Amino acid sequence: MSKSIPSGFVTGHAGPPGGRRLLIVGGSRGIGASAAAHFVRQGDTVLAVSRRPAVAGAWVRADVARDDGIAAIxxxxxxxxLDALLFLGGTWEEGAFTDAFRFSASSSDEARHVVSVNLLAPILLARALAPALLRAANPRIVLMGAVSSKDNAATPEVANTASKFGLRGAAQALRLSLPRLGITVINPGNVATPEVEADIAEGRFGPQVPIPVEDVLAALDFVLGCSAATTVAEIDLLQRHPG
Structure with missing residues (x-):
């Protein structure tokens, strides 16, 4: 029987020294896991935050929805x-993005949790990590939004959509509060993570060609590669509809 790892305990091996030092939220699955592996391969030191074991980098076990999780990070x-905070995790309502979703069936606790993870946690982490970020020569914060946060693109998942709209507003305010940080929001459509591909294959999502994960990684490389003279405010990654 394995022992429980205390919140905030760092284990595993980061990339070789000499590269950037990055903190990635969402390191156990989806875009965050792909990004953690990508930057470790590049030689960056990665602290990968998640509740379950991260796939690459040094795992920081923490729940971003809790105050003690923010403190542990x-x-x-x-x-x-710290060269960058990449907040690439997120959550959404039960049955989200499928015909099974019903706003009337979504509980108050669920709504609070979605907003806490997607919107409040990035704000609190930006504040908590600002001292370390401001020690870097070209500090960055990258927040994972969604195409549903754009005007006239909202989806029926009220808590998730509201949190992604709010994330764009938070980024604008953070640029004023922390003017030396480059703060970027990336707004993608469906990305071809293993989870999304499984949903498509099983019919929970309609037939589609999701955005390759490599395109999101290329966007991250671009943002982190810009000089300190440039802030990339937002990047929208839209799915192309063949035909």
Whole structure:
């Protein structure tokens, strides 16, 4: 029987020294897991935050919906300069993006949890990690939004859509509060993570060609590769509809 790993405990091996030091939220699955593996391969030091074991980098076990989780992440980051916070995790309502979703059936607890993870946690982490970020020469925060946060593109998932709209507003305010940080929101449509591909294959999503994960990684590389003179405010990644 395996022992429980305390919240905030860092284990595993990060990439070789000499690269950037990145903190990635959502390191156990989806876009965050792909990004953690991608940046470790590039030689960056990655702190990968998730509740379940991360696939690459040094795992920081924490729940971003909890105050003690935010504190544990800040403790794991420590006093050393942090080049970027990449908030690539997120959550949504039960049955979201399928015909099974019913707003009337979504509980108050579920709505609070979605907004807490998707919107409040990035704000609190930006504040908690600002001292470490400001020690870097070209600090960045990248937040994973959604195409549903754009005007006239909302979806019926009220808590998720509201949190993604709010994330764009939070980024604008953070640029004023933390002017030395480059703060970017990436707004993708469906991305071809294993989870999304399984949903398509099983018919929970309609037939579609999702955005390749490599395109999201290319966007992250572009943002982190820009000089300190440039802030990339937003990147929209829209699915192309063949034919």
């Amino acid at each position: 800040a403790d794991a980051a420590g006093d050393e300069a």
